[in-house]
Amino acid sequence: MHGSLGLADPTLGGVAASAMSAVAAILPPRSWPSPFKQRFDALPYDIQVHLASHEAQRERALRRAQNDAASVRQKLAAFEAQTKDEKTNGNEAATRDKH
Numbered sequence: 001m002h003g004s005l006g007l008a009d010p011t012l013g014g015v016a017a018s019a020m021s022a023v024a025a026i027l028p029p030r031s032w033p034s035p036f037k038q039r040f041d042a043l044p045y046d047i048q049v050h051l052a053s054h055e056a057q058r059e060r061a062l063r064r065a066q067n068d069a070a071s072v073r074q075k076l077a078a079f080e081a082q083t084k085d086e087k088t089n090g091n092e093a094a095t096r097d098k099h
Contacts, residue, residue, distance in 0.1 A: 024045065026048045026052050027052070030055075031058075
């Protein structure tokens with residue numbers, strides 16, 4: 001209602017914002033250093049929501065990239081082991097054939 005009248009939203013600051021933050025209990029991003037985590041509660045509720053959402057998306061993307069990298073490392077290790085076995089078995093077969 002305030003916005004439609006051209007007035008400031010009273011829930012974006014002061015006591016109302018603090019009350020909303022306390023009720024919502026949005027946790028600060030895990031990646032933030034402690035001093036910033038402590039200041040997170042002082043931010044307006046809408047900023048807390050935005051930052052928490054953004055950090056959650058970033059964390060998901062980071063986990064996905066880490067999982068993809070681990071998968072590629074496993075495939076590479078399996079390929080290297082297979083290649084080594086093939087070379088070793090190939091050399092043994094060639095050595096037997098010479099004798």
